[in-house]
Amino acid sequence: MADSKALTTRAADFSAWYNDVIMRAELADYSPVRGCMVIRPNGYAIWEQMQSALDRMFKDTGHQNAYFPLFIPQSFLAKEAQHVEGFAPETAVVTHGGGKELEEPLVVRPTSETIIYAMYAKWIQSWRDLPVLINQWANVVRWELRTRLFLRTTEFLWQEGHTAHATEAEAEAETLLILGLYRQFMEEWMAMPVITGPKTDSERFAGALRTYSCEALMQDKKALQAGTSHNLGQNFAKAFDVQFQTREGGLEYVWSTSWGVSTRLVGALIMTHSDDKGLVCPPRLAQWQVVIVPIWKTDEDRELTYAAANNMVKELRAAGIRTTADLRDMKPGAKYYEWEARGAPFRLELGPRDLANQSVMLARRLGGKEAVPMAGLAARVHEEMATMQRALLDAAKARRDAATLRNPKSRQEFIDFLEANGGFVYAGFCGDPAVEAEIKAATKATIRCLPSEEFRSPEAPTTCIWTGRPATVEAVWARAY
């Protein structure tokens, strides 16, 4: 009985477990359209929490939201050579509208640089118009060959920031500012530690000068690119003729950036924290931080516990805690299992015994149950949430660090670690793209990023792990999603 209701375990089949968690928590479902998913209310609620936190951060740093069209004239994509090369193979193209063949096919945006720069060319004339700091929340379509719920779907939701600046230095500062915001969001809200740094040329965004990313490690020890921030240099400005008059009277192309995170973050959240009972969601992103389950036998107790539960909802909500009471007519045990699968951080069990004691049973999603007094409950819950938020980040960091190898002594140690353990490997790299490709072919591992200073090893590697030639940089390898 219990077995048939249990999820596939992580140890048995990580990818089946991942799908089970999503289905059981009702985060998403497959749709009638291949590769496209339906984000169900429980999943969308997490995305909304992510959106509101990120949106606040963007606005606090001077960005504004806008909205650009879903359709892009096909010729626009072709204006930037690398961009079209990177995205043309995975675009969906509209050839007919209103029953007639279109004069020029319209591409369903895979990303919006091109149409946005077409507009920036109109809007930007003078140094006084800069910087332009715009973000949009949108859906995009990329015709991926193989899809996975949240991690890679044909259509996905994201935000894409597009900024234009007067100088190269300002553009670089913006790129790094956003990278920092992403990192802050991932660590402080998602409780997901990341390493940051520039990508190698082969992993760079199509059309960018430089791409920085946030890289996280999932519980199966595979890496996931969680967010990217691109310094586009003047590439798109030149392709779309976005010029401005400088303070000195000259004519120059703007320096621009773009950056984005997507609903993939929901997948990252799941694979970072969840367990064999289902979703584990950090309190700061949980739809319901507290779920109250009343327990009763008689009609009289039912009245009393429901009334107490409703009062408790009011009290906790007034204290800024997202709280709901589960008043369905089900056995309490059934509700416990359900809310655990859905990832509610805390459950308050409220029965006649608790009412008599003026206390309530607080059950933590991470384990442990204890009676706590009703007086001061909100303050207690706030403490518990802060503790859980910290515990999740610490645990994720510990898992990542345990799955990290620095400075392997030999090529064989490098290979063995990736084969046997997985995880991140920090090692020296000669910088040769051909070597990077060879390592990928041999080990399936790619360079996730060239780690920023704070992540680098205390002693910089001096030789390339693959060739033995002098290392030009330290790189982080992993098998990735």
Next chain:
RNA sequence: CGGGGCGUGGCGCAGUCCGGUAGCGCGUCCGCUUUGGGAGCGGAAGGUCCCGGGUUCAAAUCCCGGCGCCCCGACCA
């Protein structure tokens, strides 16, 4: 596109090898009893067996041809 698996009430499956008029579990609805870790009993509703063709007295089952989805690779936020 290569490899694997699967298409049967809302969901999960059995039945397919060896053709004989569709079954189980969960869920749903009604009633009674239950409710501090996945409730019990009784009753009820609900199916173009993915699609098209063929063989046959007879096809979920055999044959041919399609379509779709999932998983594993190559490509990618």
